[in-house]
Amino acid sequence: MIGKIHSIQSLGTVDGPGVRFVAFLQGCPLRCGCCHNPDTWDFSKGDQYTPEELINKCVRFREYFGETGGITLSGGEPLMQAGFAKEVFTLAHENGINTCLDTSGCVINDEVKELLSVTDLVLLDIKYTDEALYREHVGCELKNALEFLDLTEEMGIPVWIRQVIIPTLNDNEENILRLKRIADSHKNVKKTELLPFRKICQQKYDNMGLKFKFDYIPEPTKEKIIALQSLL
DSSP states (O other), X not given: OOEEEEEEEEEESSSSSSSEEEEEESOOSOOOTTOSOGGGOOTTOSEEEOHHHHHHHHHTTGGGTTTTOEEEEEESOGGGGHHHXXXXXXXXHHTTOEEEEEEXXXXXXXXXXXXXXXOSEEEEEOOOSOHHHHHHHTSSOHHHHHHHHHHHHHHTOOEEEEEEEOTTTTOSHHHHHHHHHHHHTOTTEEEEEEEEOOOXXXXXXXXXXXXXXXXXXXXXXXXXXXXXXXXO
């Protein structure tokens, strides 16, 4: 089996617990206005890896993982290569390595369910709590993410919910309280993280000749993030 990998971060510290080997899979069906990685969208690009080749790279860094680290598959959208991801996670478990899936939860099918069966933790990106904003700025529906969250609860998989805070769109108390209700209604949600919107990706869009849809939106202040996080 062959997977398409956009890039690899050998010692990541923000993509799950502990120190992690992070592989960013190529290809994404969504077009989020805040996306930092437009270079991961195209399914035809990326470097080819077998699951064995990827795990062999990961194993080299196992001594840094400690008790909480491991491997994270991110993207792009790793659910679009669920069969490959499942093989990677299976090999990770055979090598005693913790597995984490960073996803938008936009797809549910049998391959995805098989992938979840070998996933120790899900980082679920719930981008908005408003259906209209999802359709306008993501390209799928809020219910996709919520159905995915329901599935993780049924399967007993721990979840960290993440949301990028974007001024003028979701940086308000109503959104955060709706997000809190979603988290509180699922017993498998262990943490909810609010991440500040950043525009460091602007140069990528410029180099690719693409319009960064949110170039007009300011970045949130640290104080704003702290205030919204306190609501959780």
